[in-house]
Amino acid sequence: MKAAIIGGGVIGGGWAARFLLNGWDVAVFDPDPEAERKISEVLMNARRALPGLYDTALPPEGRLTYHSDLAQSVAGADWVQESVPERLELKHKVLADLMQYAPDEAIIGSSTSGFKPSELNEKGARAIVAHPFNPVYLLPLIELVGDADTCARAADILSGIGMFPLKVRKEIDAHIADRFLEAVWREALWLVKDGIANTEEIDEAIRMGFGLRWAQMGLFETYRVAGGEAGMKHFMAQFGPCLSWPWTKLMDVPEFTDELVDLIADQSDAQSGHMSIRELERLRDDNLVSILRALKARGPGSGAGRVVRDHEADLWHAMTDTTPLRTVARDVPIDWTDYNGHMNEGRYGQVFSDAADRVMAHVGADADYIGSGLSFFTAETNIKYLDECHAGEAVYVDSTVTLGEGKKLRLWHEMRRKADDSLLATCDQFLLHVDLTTRKSCPPRADVEARVETLATLHARGTT
Amino acid sequence: MKAAIIGGGVIGGGWAARFLLNGWDVAVFDPDPEAERKISEVLMNARRALPGLYDTALPPEGRLTYHSDLAQSVAGADWVQESVPERLELKHKVLADLMQYAPDEAIIGSSTSGFKPSELNEKGARAIVAHPFNPVYLLPLIELVGDADTCARAADILSGIGMFPLKVRKEIDAHIADRFLEAVWREALWLVKDGIANTEEIDEAIRMGFGLRWAQMGLFETYRVAGGEAGMKHFMAQFGPCLSWPWTKLMDVPEFTDELVDLIADQSDAQSGHMSIRELERLRDDNLVSILRALKARGPGSGAGRVVRDHEADLWHAMTDTTPLRTVARDVPIDWTDYNGHMNEGRYGQVFSDAADRVMAHVGADADYIGSGLSFFTAETNIKYLDECHAGEAVYVDSTVTLGEGKKLRLWHEMRRKADDSLLATCDQFLLHVDLTTRKSCPPRADVEARVETLATLHARGTT
Numbered sequence: 002m003k004a005a006i007i008g009g010g011v012i013g014g015g016w017a018a019r020f021l022l023n024g025w026d027v028a029v030f031d032p033d034p035e036a037e038r039k040i041s042e043v044l045m046n047a048r049r050a051l052p053g054l055y056d057t058a059l060p061p062e063g064r065l066t067y068h069s070d071l072a073q074s075v076a077g078a079d080w081v082q083e084s085v086p087e088r089l090e091l092k093h094k095v096l097a098d099l100m101q102y103a104p105d106e107a108i109i110g111s112s113t114s115g116f117k118p119s120e121l122n123e124k125g126a127r128a129i130v131a132h133p134f135n136p137v138y139l140l141p142l143i144e145l146v147g148d149a150d151t152c153a154r155a156a157d158i159l160s161g162i163g164m165f166p167l168k169v170r171k172e173i174d175a176h177i178a179d180r181f182l183e184a185v186w187r188e189a190l191w192l193v194k195d196g197i198a199n200t201e202e203i204d205e206a207i208r209m210g211f212g213l214r215w216a217q218m219g220l221f222e223t224y225r226v227a228g229g230e231a232g233m234k235h236f237m238a239q240f241g242p243c244l245s246w247p248w249t250k251l252m253d254v255p256e257f258t259d260e261l262v263d264l265i266a267d268q269s270d271a272q273s274g275h276m277s278i279r280e281l282e283r284l285r286d287d288n289l290v291s292i293l294r295a296l297k298a299r300g301p302g303s304g305a306g307r308v309v310r311d312h313e314a315d316l317w318h319a320m321t322d323t324t325p326l327r328t329v330a331r332d333v334p335i336d337w338t339d340y341n342g343h344m345n346e347g348r349y350g351q352v353f354s355d356a357a358d359r360v361m362a363h364v365g366a367d368a369d370y371i372g373s374g375l376s377f378f379t380a381e382t383n384i385k386y387l388d389e390c391h392a393g394e395a396v397y398v399d400s401t402v403t404l405g406e407g408k409k410l411r412l413w414h415e416m417r418r419k420a421d422d423s424l425l426a427t428c429d430q431f432l433l434h435v436d437l438t439t440r441k442s443c444p445p446r447a448d449v450e451a452r453v454e455t456l457a458t459l460h461a462r463g464t465t
Numbered sequence: 466m467k468a469a470i471i472g473g474g475v476i477g478g479g480w481a482a483r484f485l486l487n488g489w490d491v492a493v494f495d496p497d498p499e500a501e502r503k504i505s506e507v508l509m510n511a512r513r514a515l516p517g518l519y520d521t522a523l524p525p526e527g528r529l530t531y532h533s534d535l536a537q538s539v540a541g542a543d544w545v546q547e548s549v550p551e552r553l554e555l556k557h558k559v560l561a562d563l564m565q566y567a568p569d570e571a572i573i574g575s576s577t578s579g580f581k582p583s584e585l586n587e588k589g590a591r592a593i594v595a596h597p598f599n600p601v602y603l604l605p606l607i608e609l610v611g612d613a614d615t616c617a618r619a620a621d622i623l624s625g626i627g628m629f630p631l632k633v634r635k636e637i638d639a640h641i642a643d644r645f646l647e648a649v650w651r652e653a654l655w656l657v658k659d660g661i662a663n664t665e666e667i668d669e670a671i672r673m674g675f676g677l678r679w680a681q682m683g684l685f686e687t688y689r690v691a692g693g694e695a696g697m698k699h700f701m702a703q704f705g706p707c708l709s710w711p712w713t714k715l716m717d718v719p720e721f722t723d724e725l726v727d728l729i730a731d732q733s734d735a736q737s738g739h740m741s742i743r744e745l746e747r748l749r750d751d752n753l754v755s756i757l758r759a760l761k762a763r764g765p766g767s768g769a770g771r772v773v774r775d776h777e778a779d780l781w782h783a784m785t786d787t788t789p790l791r792t793v794a795r796d797v798p799i800d801w802t803d804y805n806g807h808m809n810e811g812r813y814g815q816v817f818s819d820a821a822d823r824v825m826a827h828v829g830a831d832a833d834y835i836g837s838g839l840s841f842f843t844a845e846t847n848i849k850y851l852d853e854c855h856a857g858e859a860v861y862v863d864s865t866v867t868l869g870e871g872k873k874l875r876l877w878h879e880m881r882r883k884a885d886d887s888l889l890a891t892c893d894q895f896l897l898h899v900d901l902t903t904r905k906s907c908p909p910r911a912d913v914e915a916r917v918e919t920l921a922t923l924h925a926r927g928t929t
Contacts, residue, residue: 011693087703134674135691142674165673171661177670180656184648189684192644197635204683206641208768209629210598210606212683215676217752219668220653225733226745227599229475233733237726239551262701269689269697276766281690284766288681291767295759298800302740302748303755304672336762339818340835341901346843347815354803354811371804379810383847389904437805440853 003028003063005078005103007071007095009036012112013084014043015137017065020080022051022138023162024060029067030074037067042279047138049393050286053334054139054163054293055313056355058395072102079104080158082131084112089120096126108155114179117172118147130169131155132176136282139289141165141308144176163312165305193268194261201272217296217304291336320363324460328356328414329398333390343389350384353414353428356398360412364452366445375446377410377432384428388418395419405457407450408434408442467492467527469542469567471535471559473500476576477548478507479601481529484544486515486602487626488524493531494538501531506743511602513857514750517798518603518627518757519777520819522859536566543568544622546595548576553584560590572619578643581636582611594633595619596640600746603753605629605772608640627776629769657732658725665736681760681768755800784827788924792820792878793862797854807853814848817878817892820862824876828916830909839910841874841896848892852882859883869921871914872898872906 004020006013009031017040021027029040044065052059068074075081081103085095092111099109110131111121121128129147134140143159145152146169156166169176175183192198198206214223221233228236273281296306297313320326329352339345361367361377370376390396397419404411414428436443444450468484470477473495481504485491493504508529516523532538539545545567549559556575563573574595575585585592593611598604607623609616610633620630633640639647656662662670678687685697692700737745760770761777784790793816803809825831825841834840854860861883868875878892900907908914 011691134678140674140677142670144670165669167666167669167673169662169666171659173659173661177656177662177667178674180652181649181671182675184652185645185684188644188648192641195635195637197637198633198641200685202631202633203641204686205629205631205768206606206608207645207679207683208681209631209772210604210642211646212676212679212681213604213753213756213769214598214749215671216680216756217672217676218749219671219676220649221664221668221729221733222737222745223749225737226742226749227475228742230742233730234726237729262698265685265701266697269685273686273689278690278692278694281686285678285682285687285690287763288760288767289677291759291763292677292680292756295755295800296752299752299755303752304669305677308673336759340832341840341842345815345818346846347811347818350814350846350848351809351811354809368804376805378805378853379850381847381849382810382814383845384814385845386843389842 002026002080003078004080004082005030005075005107007031007074007081007083007099008085008112009033009040010084011039011043011135012133012137013082014040015047015133015135016082016084016112018044018047018051018138019162019164021063021065022047022059024063025080025162026063027065028074028078029065030069030071031067032069040067043136043138046136046282046286049283050136050290050335051138052332052395053290053336053393054297054309055316056331056334057313057316058330058332059316071098075099075103075107077104078107080108080110080155082110082112083128087114087116089116092116092121093124093126096121096128097124099128100126108151108158110155115175117174119172122147127151129155130172130176131159132179133164134178136286136289139286139293141305142167142178144169144178146172146176160311161315163308165308190261190265193265199272200265200268204272216292217306219304287335290334294334294336320359322456322459324463325399325401325415326360326363326456327397328359328400329396329416330419331396333392333394333396335392338392343391346384346386349386349416349426349428350382352396352398352416353382353384353426353430354379356400356414356428357412357430357432360400360402360456364456365449370446370449371437374437375443375449376435376437377445378435379430380433381431382428384426386426388423388425390418390425396425401460402453402456403429403460405450405453407444410434410453466490466544467542468544468546469494469539469571471495471538471545471547471563472549472576473497473504474548475503475507475599476597476601477546478504479511479597479599480546480548480576482508482511482515482602483626483628485527485529486511486523488527489544489626490527491529492538492542493529494533494535495531496533504531507600507602510600510746510750513747514600514754514799515602516796516859517754517857518761518773519780520795520798521777521780522794522796523780535562539563539567539571541568542571544572544574544619546574546576547592551578551580553580556580556585557588557590560585560592561588563592564590572615572622574619579639581638583636586611591615593619594636594640595623596643597628598642600750600753603750603757605769606631606642608633608642610636610640624775625779627772629772654725654729657729663736664729664732668736680756681770683768751799754798758798758800784823786920786923788927789863789865789879790824790827790920791861792823792864793860793880794883795860797856797858797860799856802856805853807855810848810850813850813880813890813892814846816860816862816880817846817848817890817894818843820864820878820892821876821894821896824864824866824920828920829913834910834913835901838901839907839913840899840901841909842899843894844897845895846892848890850890852887852889854882854889860889865924866917866920867893867924869914869917871908874898874917 003026132144296303297309337348410432467490596608760767761773801812874896
C-alpha cells in the first residue's frame with residue numbers, strides 16, 4: 002500500500018510516520034527545501050515512540066521517497082493526505098491538482114482543522130476531512146467528515162494503521178474536538194489577560210485534575226459517574242443552573258493584541274523555556290506512550306488503550322512447529338527501563354512470561370482454554386542475565402520445550418538482541434498445569450497434552 | 466492529626482478517604498441517616514485504589530467516627546472541610562456554626578465549585594476555598610483561594626496527604642478549572658442539541674485525542690510543542706485569527722429544556738447504561754491508578770506523576786540493621802495482575818528487584834552512588850513461586866545477605882502475604898558490582914564494601 006503526503010510539516014510528517022511504521026510506502030511532496038529535514042525529525046521521534054506502544058513488533062517499515070513533482074508523488078497511491086497551511090484558496094489549488102493526478106480510486110483526505118468538506122470541494126474536488134491530532138503517530142483520533150462511502154473505506158484503512166476514526170455525522174466548522182479546544186483556548190486567554198492565572202497555573206489546573214479524567218472517560222461518562230446512583234438527570238439538574246451564572250466569559254471574545262501575545266509567550270518561556278522543543282516532544286511522547294500502555298493493560302473500557310490493544314492483536318502472527326519457537330519479537334518500551342538506564346531485571350521475567358504465554362497459546366492453552374477453567378502456572382524460574390538492553394532496542398526470544406509430561410511443562414528460553422543476535426539472557430522455566438477452580442495441579446486436556454508432547458519430541462531432536 | 470468532614474456526599478466522602486488513608490483521624494458530621502452507608506462506599510473504593518498508587522505502604526489508617534453533633538465532630542480538629550450542597554445561604558449557616566465550635570487554629574476549607582471566599586465570608590466567617598476534584602482520593606488537584614497565610618498553611622497540609630495545592634491568586638467565580646469545564650460543557654450541550662454528535666461521540670473525541678495530551682502537559686505546554694522551533698508566538702499567530710471565526714457557539718447559551726435533559730440522559734444510558742455506577746467508578750479508578758502509576762515512573766515533567774513520586778518518597782522509612790531486613794512493604798497494584806487474575810510472574814521478579822534496591826540503598830549504593838558511576842547488576846535469579854497473590858493484597862519481603870565478598874553480593878528474599886505471613890515466593894539473587902562507565906565488574910567503594918560485609922556477618926548469625 003502507498004500513501005502520498007502532500008505538505009510535510011509537523012502534521013504531514015506525523016502522517017508519514019504513522020503510515021511508514023505500519024508498513025506502507027510513503028511518498029512526500031513538499032516544495033520546501035527543508036521538508037526532508039523536518040520530516041526526518043518527526044520520523045526520528047516516531048521511531049523512538051510508536052514501536053514501544055505494542056508488545057509485539059510492527060511490520061517492516063515501508064519505503065520513503067521525497068518528490069518535487071506532485072504527479073509523481075501521487076502515482077499509484079491508495080491514500081493521498083493534504084496537510085498544507087489552513088488557507089482555503091491554497092487548499093482549493095492543491096485539491097484541483099490532486100483531482101488531475103491522483104488515482105481515481107485513491108482516498109483524498111484533508112488534515113484541515115476547520116474547513117467543512119462542502120467548502121473544500123466547492124470547486125469540484127472529492128476530498129473528505131481526515132483531521133488528525135498531534136502527534137499523529139501516537140494519538141488515535143481521526144475525525145472523518147464527508148461522503149459516507151469514502152469515509153467508510155477510509156475508516157477501515159485507518160483502523161488498520163492503529164487509529165480511531167470518528168465519523169462526524171453533520172459537517173460543522175471545526176468538526177467536534179476543535180470546538181472544545183477553541184472554547185478552552187478562549188477562556189484561557191481571558192484568564193491570562195485578566196491576570197487570574199498564568200500559563201503554568203492553567204496547565205497545572207488541567208493536568209492535575211480533569212485532564213486525567215478526560216484521558217480515559219471523556220466528559221459525559223465522567224459526569225455520569227459523578228451523578229452517582231441518581232443518574233445523569235440528577236447530575237444535570239444539579240449543574241444546569243450554572244448555565245445562567247457568570248462562570249465563563251465566553252459570551253465575549255478577547256481582543257488578540259500584541260500585548261496579549263507577548264504576555265502569553267513570556268509566561269510560556271518562563272514555564273518551559275528551560276527545555277528545547279525536541280526535549281519537550283520526547284517528554285510528551287514518553288508520557289503518552291506510558292499512558293497508552295497503562296490503558297492498554299486495563300482492557301475494554303480504557304478508551305485509547307482499547308485501540309492499541311486491538312491493533313496489537315492484528316500484529317500477532319500464528320506460529321508453526323519450528324525448533325526453536327520464535328515466541329517473542331518486540332522493542333523494549335520506555336517504561337521497562339530503570340535508574341541504571343537499562344531494562345529492569347523484573348522485565349526480563351516478564352518477557353519470558355510472555356514467551357511462555359505464546360507457547361501455551363500455540364499448544365491450545367489459549368484465552369478460551371483459560372476461560373474454561375484450566376491453565377499453566379509457573380512454579381520456578383532460573384534466569385541468567387548476560388547482557389543489558391535499552392529502550393527502543395529490538396529483541397526476540399526463542400523457546401524450546403525441554404519437558405512435556407502430563408501436568409509438567411519445562412521451557413528453555415533464549416532472549417537475543419535483534420541487531421547482532423547476541424544473547425541477552427536465558428531462562429529455565431518450570432510450569433505446572435492447574436485447575437483454576439481448585440487451584441491444584443491436574444493433567445491438561447488431552448489435545449493440549451498431545452500438542453505439548455509433540456513439541457517436546459520435536460525439540461529433543463534439535464534445531465531443524 | 467484530625468480532620469472534620471462536614472457533609473458526607475461523594476466529595477465529603479472523598480475527603481474523608483484521602484485523610485483517613487494518610488493516617489489522619491476523621492470525624493464525619495452529616496444529619497443524613499444514609500451518610501454512613503454513602504461514606505463507606507466511597508471508602509471501599511478508596512481502599513481499593515489509593516494504596517496501589519504507591520510502591521510502598523501508606524501509614525496505618527486513622528480512626529473514623531460519625532457524629533450527629535457538629536460541635537463534637539470539630540472538637541480538636543486541625544482541618545475542617547465543608548462540603549454541603551452549593552447554596553450560599555446554607556454555606557453561610559454552616560460556616561457560622563463552624564466559627565462558633567471549630568478550634569481557632571483549625572483551617573476551615575470549603576469544597577465550593579463556584580463561590581468566592583468573599584462571598585463565603587460575607588457574614589464574618591474565615592473560610593478559604595479548598596476545591597477538590599472527584600475522585601478526591603485519587604486526583605491531586607486542590608484549588609486554594611483566600612487569605613494568603615491560611616492558604617500557605619493549607620498547602621503544606623495538603624502536600625502531606627499527597628495532593629497538589631494550586632493557589633489561585635485572584636478570586637473569581639468558579640476559580641480556574643471549572644471555568645474550562647463550564648466552557649466545554651456549554652459547547653457539548655450545543656453539539657448534542659444540534660444533533661452534530663451524541664454523548665458517546667463527544668467522549669471519544671476527547672479521550673482518543675486531546676484528553677491524552679492534557680493529562681500530562683495541559684493546554685499551553687502542548688501548544689508550545691505544536692508551535693515547534695518557531696515558538697509560542699508562531700503558534701499564536703497561526704491560531705489567533707480563529708478567534709474571529711465561528712468555531713464555537715459559546716457567545717450564546719443553550720436553553721436548558723426538559724427535552725435537552727432527556728436527550729442527553731437517553732444518550733448517556735445508551736452509551737454506559739450496561740454498567741452500574743459502582744462498576745463505572747471502579748473502571749475509572751483502575752484507569753486513573755494505571756495512568757498515575759505510568760506517569761510516576763516517568764520522573765519529573767510527568768505532571769501528576771511527580772506528585773505521586775514526591776509523596777511516595779515521604780512514605781519511605783530508613784531501615785536499620787535487622788535480621789532479616791524488611792525491604793518491601795506494599796500492596797499489589799492493579800496493573801500487576803494478568804489474565805489468570807493473579808500477580809504476573811514478572812512482577813515477582815520486580816518485587817525482588819525492588820528489595821535488592823533497598824538493600825543497595827541501605828549499604829550506601831544509593832542514587833548518588835549510582836550517579837557517581839557505580840552500581841550492582843543482577844547476574845542470576847532463582848525464583849520459586851509458592852502461592853498466588855491478587856491486586857490489593859498487602860505483601861512484604863524479608864531479605865538477608867548470604868554472601869558479601871568484594872564485587873559479589875548474594876541475597877535471599879522471602880515474600881510473604883501480610884494477612885497471614887504465608888510464604889508466596891522465594892528468590893536467590895546473585896549480583897555483581899559494576900563500573901557504569903566500562904560496564905565491567907569491579908570492587909565497590911570501600912565504605913559500601915564494609916557495610917555489605919557487616920550485614921553478611923550479622924545475617925550469618927541468624928535471626929536477632
